[in-house]
Amino acid sequence: MTNDSSRASGNQVSWQKRLQDNFDKYIRLVLTLANNSSQASGNEITWQKRLQYKFDNFMSKGGMSVFLALVSVFITAFAVMTTARYVVERFFPNGPTKGTDDLLWEIFVQLIGLRDTGDEANFAAKFVGVITIFMGLVLFSSLVAFITQQFESRLELLRKGKSLVVEENHTLILGFGDRVVDIIKELVLANESESDAVVVILADKDKEEMDDFLRNNIAELKTTRVVTRNGPIANLSNLDKVGVKVAKSIIILNDSKSSDNEQFKTLSDARVVKGILAVVAANGEENLPPIIVELHSEQYRRLAQNIAPGAVTTLNEADILARILVQTSRSVGLARVYLNLVGFEGNEFYFYRSKSGWNNITFGQLPFHLLQAVPLGIRHGDGTLTLKTNKDYKLSKDDEAIVLAGDDSTIEFFPEPVVQHNRIGCVERNQTLELETENYLIIGWNSKTAIALEEYAKSVVKDSQVNLAVEVLTDEIKAEFENIAKAYPHIKMEVMQVNMDSLDQLKTLKPYKFNSISILAGSGENAEEIDAKTLTILLELRQFFKEYSAATKTKVTTNLIAEIIDSQNTDLVIKAGVKDFLLTNQFVSKILAQVSQEPDVMSIYEDLFSLDGSELYIKPIWLYFPANQIGKLTFADCILAAQNRDEVCIGVRISSQAQIKNKNFGIYLAPTLDKDFILTVYDALITLADDQN
Template sequence: MAERWRRDSLRDRARYLFDTTLARSTGTLLGWLAVCCLAVVVPVSALLVWTDPNAPSTLPGRLTAVWRTSTETLRLGGATGAPLRMLLSALLGLIALLCVSTLIGVITTGLGERLAELRRGRSTVLERDHVVVLGWADQIHTVVGELAAARAGRGPAVIAVLADRDPAETETALRAGLRDLVDVRLVCRTGSPTDPGALALVNPAAAASVLLLPSERADADLEVVRVLLALRTVCGDEPGPPVLAALRDRRYLPAARLAAGPRGTVLETDLTTARLLVQSARSPGLPAALRDLLDFAGAEFHVLDVPEAAGTPFAELALRFETACVVGLLPADGRPLLTPPPETVVGPRDRLVVVAHDDTAVPAFDGRAYVDPSAVAAPGPQPQEPARTLLLGWNRRAPLVVDVLRRTARPGSVLHVLTGGPDPGALPDAGRLEIVHHVGDPLCPETLRDLDVFGYDSVLVLGPDTGAGPERPDDRVLLTLLTLRSIEEDTGRPLPVVAELCDSRNRALAPLGPASDVVVRGELTGLLLAQIAHDPALAAVFDEVFAVRGGALALRPAGHYVRPGREASFATVAAAALDRGESAIGYRAGADADGVTLCPGRTERRVWAADDEILVVTAAPAGADGTLPGMRRDQHEGDSPVGASSG
């Protein structure tokens, strides 16, 4: 040990001396810098002089040459002569170097601070008719991507994003997750959307629309209300742009609607997700069809002004367009009427609700000539059998799912709930639905086999809420799906499973069977926000589509409309659907097809197989749940998942 101390002591002491000297002051640091520079410049200058054939032959001459070379290198002046003269020249050179360095430092610091300020996104956006997105959530990629797709071919669009994160990271993350942003200019700003000062940076008063993205924080709904109040503060008494917000708990819905003002639309995301889960359980394949309807890649819902349609019965109007499927009317009072009775006459101020590939005017067409009455299937009674449903897992949306099942159940229906803990204690009164609670782990194959999962008409899989455990919410859903898939492979029988996921990226990881599907609630919220931002009139339409009463989407067997094995046009299918009080908007070629063909041409002909399915918009029968179609708003407050604010 003593030998090692003696061997390393000189080096260690020198290093320690150097470190402590540098730490004393800035002057000491400058002194060491000068010493190091001289230690390099002077020897190299001497080497240059001594290796120069034209250098002076005398030693004083060569030393003078070394002095000049060194001073020129260090920019200290090159005066020669008396030592005092050389010292004053070096002093002036040092002063000049200090002044220039200080000036450069001031300029560099100022520019750096300005660039840092710009990078932090603190300048005010001067755009007009832009789209403002407030907050950062998983669905922001869906929202921005769909907004960009909606503006494709219509000139460059400006999307301003305000989030409490670094704007450079925000733009990088958006462009990395979205490849097709050629015609979109992203303007990212940093700050809390609840701060009026930060909110003013994105100029919401001049925007075409403002979207509030819901977060997964425990106080997310309260934050939505605060942001809406901040918007009112920034926009003042002016009407302001259309505002779209989403919240989870319906207790905050009245307050959010009041804060949003008369041009605000508030989506109740949990209730919308619950209703979609139930609809998907009853119509397998519906989530994929709904994704096709809500994105801007193909056909989607539009509201069109067609003055020449006034005075025309709905049955005739529905077959008048070749490339658009008319599904309802939007009267002047803003309450849409989907799939109205065939004899309903279009009023002079009524707008048409259509499914089409764009929102341009559609040319007139007479599809009645392509209807083949001999291919129409004879109408038969709709099955009214009770349903058996298995619910695996529990979260804050589970009571809403149970309530929707209860309110729409046929007499004799059964719901079995399997959770890993005691009775959830949030099950509503049974009514027409028998509810049975089981305690067990959905990840255990023996537990599922004891329940005889193949004895249910549908299986719903829910994950825990965000923050309810150490794992991510989708992890448990994926494990449950893997367990169900193993049971399918062991028995060789398909299971009708519908699972709820939070992150759309996990859809590709989900081990789905041939009869399984997933509902991504964040993606659904993002698609709805983008659609309504593009056309605010669609808020009332989606109000009907996702309601327990009123219009709904469904996949029906093609045999309900046309004779299996017969070749017929889609106009024939549409006419048969109208006779049953439905509007056909597409078809799925076989139950195993990946997607739905939306808005096919009326003249398109094909041989309809027994496993083909027709996508229809249908109205609930009169008296369902004690109400008539189109009367939801007259029942109880908050029944609609997509609610237009009343100021």
């Protein structure tokens, strides 16, 4: 009995244990399935998440996406509320039955908040109307707020100068600085014949700052529009925004001035070269417009020209201005001539070919077939230029005349001579100037000084004096000066250290003994500071000359030439007594602007500003006419007289008008052939010649 009970009890425990084990297995299975389900749910991307992701991507595309989303929600709300109103009207009629158009209009005006539910409406219509108005207020207010935000964003984008420029055939200027004012002024003159010309500026400066600067410094733009944009000039995206591929020409400005240190100039040159690379990358080598750049380093100039041969024209401010300085200091009035030649104000250089052919005439006969233009030389069919072409050279059909004229519309070739010139009064070449020793003084040291010293040494006669005065005579300046002096032993050269703020020390230079004193721009934070220093030295010298003349009863004939950075200081320089002057920014800016419109003109400037070949001179009238024949003469007479001396006459200088600004300081360039002049022995001809004799 006991054994049977024990076996029964043991069997019973075994059954319960098995039941418990099965239950535990079931629970573990459920937990496992639940866990697996949870993991599957976590790994699976639900349709809600996918929808949210697509919506986020859509909204991130910008303002148009937000606008479309708001409009979609508005339309959806309109459809929902219209459906709700139809249902309400069906079960709870609100007065006389309304047509579909009336009901739709009522829902719409309630959504945009222009109409309430109406006092006569029943409760159901009012309830739906209130909901409609509430939804409309939220949605319509959001839409209005979005439009306002987008409008403000667009204004901010315009203020920052980031928007697209939709222009073609425009002049593109990359960079910004003081020089940009004179460039734009020149382009305004060049574009007067166009009804709607455009200049686009891209620079890494604030747009509002650029716009304010241009408004303050340019009085009138006439037919030209100026568009400014902000951004790095070497960024391809920025270049595309300003229409680099459809620009007529591109000017890349240099950040550095002649007074800056060499390290900063090198960095600025590198940035210009990088800008050239960006333009080439944006356009491709096959579709490049003319690119005009200003570079200080000869190394970078060669590099720039090799990037895109034939498309890049480089200009070196120091090289050109130093040569102009020497030429103008040796011939009073020549600086004014150069100012009339460069740029678009006054006279310009043109390449002209007669449509009817040249009728087998010689270069000497050509001037008398052009009434309002003066030929200076020939551009041959192979592209080579010859200034002051031999007068016996016969023009071929492929030749282009290099002419100086007020406008290209005035250039016309006549088959027959238009003016009969007077051959009686002309003298032959045997009449020459007797060259004397010359004395010159340069005050100040910058990138142009060494070039000017060497140009003086090459051009003056033996035993002439060329001195240099600087405030701080460094070892570097002394070594460079001594190298130049050793290279030209036939010239007397001396360098001195002088405190320019001390009138007593300036007097020790004996400035009255020099033919000309050139005051070069020094260093400073800005053009105003540099010019102030130059003008101070100028006034001190002028005051000393007055005192010296009063004390010795001797007239001082020394000419003062000052290098002025800011062209707006011109009037100050004239009132200070400078008979000749340099306007650095104006000279270079005029050349940059003109070359941007006609790149081949640069080769003419390079020839004119070089000692090699022909140069411009202002020579006394008695070299060309006997004293008893000087009087009433036509410009044609002057041209023929110059030809007899193997020279090309381009104008006349009247000495009695040398200080009259509205008479262009007595300079008359390329007048009409039949213009009469009443000349005296003190007047002069402006000619292109091989030398000063």
